[in-house]
Amino acid sequence: MAVPKKRTSKSKSRSRRANWTRKAYEKSKQAISMAKSVIHGNNTSLIYIDKLANTNILP
Template identity: 55%
Template sequence: MAVPKKRTSVSKKRIRKNIWKNKAYFAALKAFSLAKSLSTGNSKSFFVRQSNNETSIK
C-alpha cells in the first residue's frame, strides 16, 4: 500500500483547501444568480415552462 513519505506542510494544505472552497463559492454564486434571474423572469439562457393558471380558472 502506498504511503506518503513526508508530511504535507500546513501552507500547502491551506492552499489546497482554499482552492476547494473557492470552487464551491463560485458554483454557489452561479446557481444563486441563475435562481434570481429565473425568479424575475430575466433569464436568457435558461427556459422554464410557465404554467397557464388563468385559463384553468375560467
C-alpha cells in the same frame, strides 16, 4: 495500498483548502444568480419548464 512518503506542509494544505473554498463560493454565487434570474423571468441561458403554468394542457 499507496501511502504518502512525506507529510504535506500546512501551507500547501491550507492553500488547497482555500482554493476549494473559493471555487465552492464562486459556484454558489453563480447558482444563486441563476435562481434569481429564473424567478424574475430574465433567464436567457437556461431552459426552464414551469410545471405550474403547464398543468391545464391536455396531451
